[in-house]
Amino acid sequence: MSSLLVQAVVYLAAAVVCVPVAKRLGMGSVLGYLAAGVAIGPFVLGFVGREGADVMHAAEFGVVMMLFLVGLELEPAKFWRMRQTVLGIGAAQVVLTTAACAAAGLAIGLPWQAALAVGAALAMSSTAITLQSLKEKGLLGTAAGQQSFAVLLFQDIAVIPLLALFPLLGAAPAAADAHGAGLDHLPGWMRTLAVLVAVGLVVLLGRFVIVPLLRSVARTRLRELFTASALLIVVGIALLMQGVGLSAALGTFLAGTILATSEFRHELESDLDPFKGLLLGLFFMGVGASIDFRLVSDAPIRIAMLTLGVMAIKAVVLLGIGRAGRLSLDQTLIFSVGLSQVGEFAFVLLAFAAQLAILDGAWTGTFMAVTALSMALAPIVSFVSERGLLPRVGTRAKPARAPDTVDERHAVIIAGFSHFGSTVGRFLRANGVAATILDNDSDRVDLLRKMGFKVYYGDATRADLLEAAGAREASILVSAVDGLDAAQALVRTARRHFPHLTLMVRARHRMDAYELMDLGADRVYREHQDTSIRLGVDVLRRLGHRAYSAYRAGQQFAKYDENAMGKLAPSRHDLAQYISNVRQEIALQEALLTADLAHDPTAGDHAWDSEEMRGAITGRPPAST
Amino acid sequence: MARVLVLFAHPRLEKSRTNRALLRHVPRRPDITFHDLYERYPDFNVDIAAEQAQLVAHDVFVWHHPLYWYNAPPLVKQWIDLVLAFGWAYGPGGTALRGKAMGHAVTTGGPEAAYQAQGYHGFTLAEFLRPLERTVTLCGMRWVPPFAVHGTHRLSDADLEAAGERYGHWLSTLADHAGAPAATP
Numbered sequence: 001m002s003s004l005l006v007q008a009v010v011y012l013a014a015a016v017v018c019v020p021v022a023k024r025l026g027m028g029s030v031l032g033y034l035a036a037g038v039a040i041g042p043f044v045l046g047f048v049g050r051e052g053a054d055v056m057h058a059a060e061f062g063v064v065m066m067l068f069l070v071g072l073e074l075e076p077a078k079f080w081r082m083r084q085t086v087l088g089i090g091a092a093q094v095v096l097t098t099a100a101c102a103a104a105g106l107a108i109g110l111p112w113q114a115a116l117a118v119g120a121a122l123a124m125s126s127t128a129i130t131l132q133s134l135k136e137k138g139l140l141g142t143a144a145g146q147q148s149f150a151v152l153l154f155q156d157i158a159v160i161p162l163l164a165l166f167p168l169l170g171a172a173p174a175a176a177d178a179h180g181a182g183l184d185h186l187p188g189w190m191r192t193l194a195v196l197v198a199v200g201l202v203v204l205l206g207r208f209v210i211v212p213l214l215r216s217v218a219r220t221r222l223r224e225l226f227t228a229s230a231l232l233i234v235v236g237i238a239l240l241m242q243g244v245g246l247s248a249a250l251g252t253f254l255a256g257t258i259l260a261t262s263e264f265r266h267e268l269e270s271d272l273d274p275f276k277g278l279l280l281g282l283f284f285m286g287v288g289a290s291i292d293f294r295l296v297s298d299a300p301i302r303i304a305m306l307t308l309g310v311m312a313i314k315a316v317v318l319l320g321i322g323r324a325g326r327l328s329l330d331q332t333l334i335f336s337v338g339l340s341q342v343g344e345f346a347f348v349l350l351a352f353a354a355q356l357a358i359l360d361g362a363w364t365g366t367f368m369a370v371t372a373l374s375m376a377l378a379p380i381v382s383f384v385s386e387r388g389l390l391p392r393v394g395t396r397a398k399p400a401r402a403p404d405t406v407d408e409r410h411a412v413i414i415a416g417f418s419h420f421g422s423t424v425g426r427f428l429r430a431n432g433v434a435a436t437i438l439d440n441d442s443d444r445v446d447l448l449r450k451m452g453f454k455v456y457y458g459d460a461t462r463a464d465l466l467e468a469a470g471a472r473e474a475s476i477l478v479s480a481v482d483g484l485d486a487a488q489a490l491v492r493t494a495r496r497h498f499p500h501l502t503l504m505v506r507a508r509h510r511m512d513a514y515e516l517m518d519l520g521a522d523r524v525y526r527e528h529q530d531t532s533i534r535l536g537v538d539v540l541r542r543l544g545h546r547a548y549s550a551y552r553a554g555q556q557f558a559k560y561d562e563n564a565m566g567k568l569a570p571s572r573h574d575l576a577q578y579i580s581n582v583r584q585e586i587a588l589q590e591a592l593l594t595a596d597l598a599h600d601p602t603a604g605d606h607a608w609d610s611e612e613m614r615g616a617i618t619g620r621p622p623a624s625t
Numbered sequence: 626m627a628r629v630l631v632l633f634a635h636p637r638l639e640k641s642r643t644n645r646a647l648l649r650h651v652p653r654r655p656d657i658t659f660h661d662l663y664e665r666y667p668d669f670n671v672d673i674a675a676e677q678a679q680l681v682a683h684d685v686f687v688w689h690h691p692l693y694w695y696n697a698p699p700l701v702k703q704w705i706d707l708v709l710a711f712g713w714a715y716g717p718g719g720t721a722l723r724g725k726a727m728g729h730a731v732t733t734g735g736p737e738a739a740y741q742a743q744g745y746h747g748f749t750l751a752e753f754l755r756p757l758e759r760t761v762t763l764c765g766m767r768w769v770p771p772f773a774v775h776g777t778h779r780l781s782d783a784d785l786e787a788a789g790e791r792y793g794h795w796l797s798t799l800a801d802h803a804g805a806p807a808a809t810p
Contacts, residue, residue, distance in 0.1 A: 548636050551667035608637040608693065613734060614778040 010047045014040045033281045037288020062279025067249040071256020090154020096317045097123035113169040117353040126343035127152045138486040142441040144334040194244040206258030227271045287347045295365045307373045315340040329393045330442040337385040341378035342371040409473040410436040415460035421480030461489035463497040471498045479505040484512045495520040629800045630683035634662045634690040634701045643777040646785040650793035676708040689730040695753045714764045727761040728769025736776035
């Protein structure tokens with residue numbers, strides 16, 4: 001008992017110490033957990049030794065849960081919309097990379113089963129790292145971003161059949177009996193039947209038992225009971241699957257996809273997410289603890305070569321796919337460099353392969369180290385490609401040829417030229433104000449240059465690019481970038497390096513607006529504000545209100561709303577006690593609505609009201625008709 | 626026969642029983658067009674081309690509005706500034722409106738006696754409307770003396786009904802008779 005508690009304290013403390021440090025260093029939580037595992041592992045502090053394997057066993061349930069959530073997030077409609085990209089580009093990436101890595105594996109002396117397993121594991125990229133970095137740079141909407149997303153989605157799905165296929169590799173005897181694959185005919189036949197029955201059972205359970213069950217549980221309004229049912233679903237299905245000798249991950253993934261269309265999708269997701277996070281954290285710590293560091297320290301050069309080799313193979317395959325898919329050169333580079341690291345699924349697959357004795361301990365440790373190293377290298381590699389490579393190919397950072405505008409400096413810089421920024425830019429141009437535009441979608445940059453705009457290509461949150469675009473001479477910087485992360489980075493950079501600029505910033509909503517105001521944005525424009533008030537005014541008109549009265553009411557309300565926002569800005573920090581953003585948002589909403597009650601929308605707007613005058617003159621109260 | 630265009634301007638019609646009563650009596654006939662300026666242009670962004678085309682298609686114009694601070698509401702001024710353009714309504718080549726006629730239908734809170742030389746305000750209604758009268762004649766149009774409803778705050782429902790009938794009759798008369806081009810200005 002006490003040893004269990006000691007272990008819990010060791011694992012939790014390691015996570016609590018290492019993960020924030022890794023996050024701060026910009027490496028992501030997966031690497032933090034790995035580092036925590038390494039730290040408590042036998043090669044550093046030695047807190048965990050042999051029993052690490054047992055912990056791994058429990059932690060593997062995190063993987064099962066992750067796949068359930070992957071299934072849940074796999075919205076059929078979204079998948080259907082992207083099916084061609086996902087099945088085309090995604091499948092090409094997984095198959096070609098697996099083949100290339102497996103061939104390389106054979107070349108360095110792995111048996112073919114091991115080479116295949118390692119190839120498949122190394123083909124995975126890190127969803128967490130790639131999506132986060134695309135999001136931070138505002139590149140998710142570009143062609144490269146979309147294709148990266150498609151590849152990652154396919155990899156997520158591909159894990160399921162891979163987990164199902166690995167046992168077949170393991171079952172093969174070490175002798176070169178390639179074709180038989182160790183399957184006796186009768187058990188194989190039986191097994192197929194059992195699989196079909198089990199899968200059918202999961203589908204039927206999902207449709208006709210789980211959803212009604214969740215409905216009745218939801219009606220009790222006991223949150224912990226709902227969490228318990230969510231856990232029951234996952235554990236139950238995992239058990240069923242193991243009973244018929246199938247992968248638990250496959251079963252829960254299936255259940256996830258079935259429940260993805262039910263009304264409980266988001267609730268299940270948010271209930272299971274902490275469990276998944278913790279168990280996966282535990283899993284990664286277990287991986288870290290089990291990496292054999294003697295291997296790494298004995299042959300650091302070998303590990304480094306392997307890592308670089310794997311990343312190079314992945315990047316080259318992706319480069320080919322990108323070019324074949326007619327991406328422009330720089331989009332291809334973003335796409336292929338962005339996905340060149342090995343992802344967290346590789347740990348899952350490698351651990352599974354080791355368990356099945358497809359891979360021996362030394363090789364498993366080596367490739368786990370390679371995976372971890374490539375994840376640590378990912379930010380560095382993309383930094384190098386962004387600064388060193390991208391400016392030299394395809395769309396240049398500066399407008400290529402504009403001899404008469406080289407010295408011309410515009411007073412206005414617009415960062416981000418998607419829907420929002422382009423409307424601002426078109427409006428200014430229609431009024432004879434030329435603006436310098438910064439955008440990081442190379443396809444769009446090329447188009448804009450053809451249309452005669454002065455466009456700089458690149459990440460507008462970089463001080464050197466702002467400088468090149470003339471931030472020193474400009475007076476106004478318009479931030480129209482997508483997403484809060486990019487806007488925050490931009491405001492921070494601009495405030496620090498170009499304090500003279502007036503920063504006029506687009507914000508998605510009130511919460512973002514506050515964040516940006518705190519960072520020093522001079523004027524913040526909430527995307528929905530004008531539109532929603534305009535819509536409200538039109539509703540009044542449809543209801544028979546006079547157009548001008550409705551229009552004035554809208555103007556008054558906009559002014560009031562803007563003031564209320566300023567007034568609530570300081571008190572927002574009192575709300576920071578709320579841990580979740582959603583709760584904070586609701587508390588803010590409540591403060592607003594309370595203020596609305598005390599506000600008379602028609603105060604001070606009695607001009608032209610002859611009823612009021614008539615009441616004063618004749619001593620009669622204003623008539624209502 | 627003349628085609629009459631009523632250019633109605635009231636920023637708060639829902640609060641004006643007098644003007645609602647007058648509007649109820651605007652004759653529904655094909656040669657009388659009712660144009661609600663504040664309803665059409667709540668943002669004051671007057672569509673110049675559309676307004677000019679409408680003026681060309683009519684012969685007699687009536688600015689129908691309450692009198693605020695001895696003047697028309699601000700949208701009337703905005704309309705005048707934008708629509709009666711130099712080179713179109715006046716100035717060199719500005720002959721688009723020549724030979725047409727224009728006047729006011731006005732409601733005032735004060736009684737008729739207040740709008741006299743010896744009255745409370747010291748000037749007559751026609752005198753207060755002088756700048757608008759000159760606007761009309763500068764465009765080569767004939768000035769139609771104003772139709773007025775005074776002392777609106779104290780009018781009974783029966784008074785309002787009578788005023789409305791008077792207004793309807795006045796508009797019909799404009800349509801029936803006043804459209805013939807006046808002697809050249």
